Amino acid sequence: MKNDQTAPFWQLFTMGAVTLAFGIAVVVQPDATLRLLGVLAGAWLLVIGLMRLVGALDRKQGLTQQILDGALGVILIVVGVTCLRDSAQGIIALSVIIGLAWLLSGFAALLVGLLARGRARLALFGLAAASILVGMVFLLWPEPSVQALVLLTGITALVLGTAEMVVALQWRRTDRHLIAH
Template identity: 70%
Template sequence: MTSDSVPYRQLLAVGAVTLVFGVAVLVQPDATLRLLGILAGAWLIVLGVMRVVSAFRRAGGLTRQVLDGALGVILLVVGATCLRHTTNGVIGLSVFIGLAWVLSGLAEMLLGMMARGRVRLGLSVLAAASIVVGLVFLSWRSLSVEALVLLTGITALILGTAEVVVALQSRRALHGGGGRAASGAA
């Protein structure tokens, strides 16, 4: 597959939404757990809707459509659960956020396998970072509310920025400005 297999518009939108989520969380670092649950739930629902909509695009093949659709439904369910159970505690919220990062990382890994050149490298690094961050959220049981808020905001800013950068690289490769990446060199 070529770099046009990577949906740069979707990745750019996901990165932008993730950046906005990170800023919103960090603007109120002393926010209550309920507010963080609402912000996380809304963020996951927006990402889920974007993935489901992307699943109905014909470009990219059936594998990507199924992947986007399945991930979108999972993100919608997790986001709705976050909104419905905003007061379940730090552990519950960190599990939801951790699952979202791990699933996003797996989706980016699969997209990376379909890409070439710098885009493949960028998606692979982004996938690894998302999975590692997700595993940290899933395994850190003594996380305080303050630490959860700061960790969520900072990782959202870092990973959202990385998604935007990879999306722009993908766009550049798609439009022939990517040099070796556009020609298919790995």
């Protein structure tokens, strides 16, 4: 009789093995990973730009919104094509996007902190300062920031993949022990 618990073991073990392989690939070839990220950023910006242009043709919007969507669409398409032609530019664009996201998050936390009271206010100010600092690092040193992010992603995948495989093996061992008794 087949054990119904073997499927979860193999699923978890396979996920762990794939995650581990991904981590190894990223750690062994970080430059290739960065180039791929640059190309993906370019494709993403190109698609978003095209969608903005399509949105600009929507006559249900006001003229101002159509002009803004159209202008932003053209800018995003130009940046996207530039990234696709030179993946290093995609890496810088990705870093700028990440940096701006951190900055905006920091400024939002700062604004919420101004409205808060007590310990929450201090925590929000700390969060705002950290977010703004990280955003500035990504904007001032784009390539090293993304390189560090890629390396951390690879290391994290190595750790998580190994942990998933260990948990799967322990689960299988425990499951066999329960079935035997």
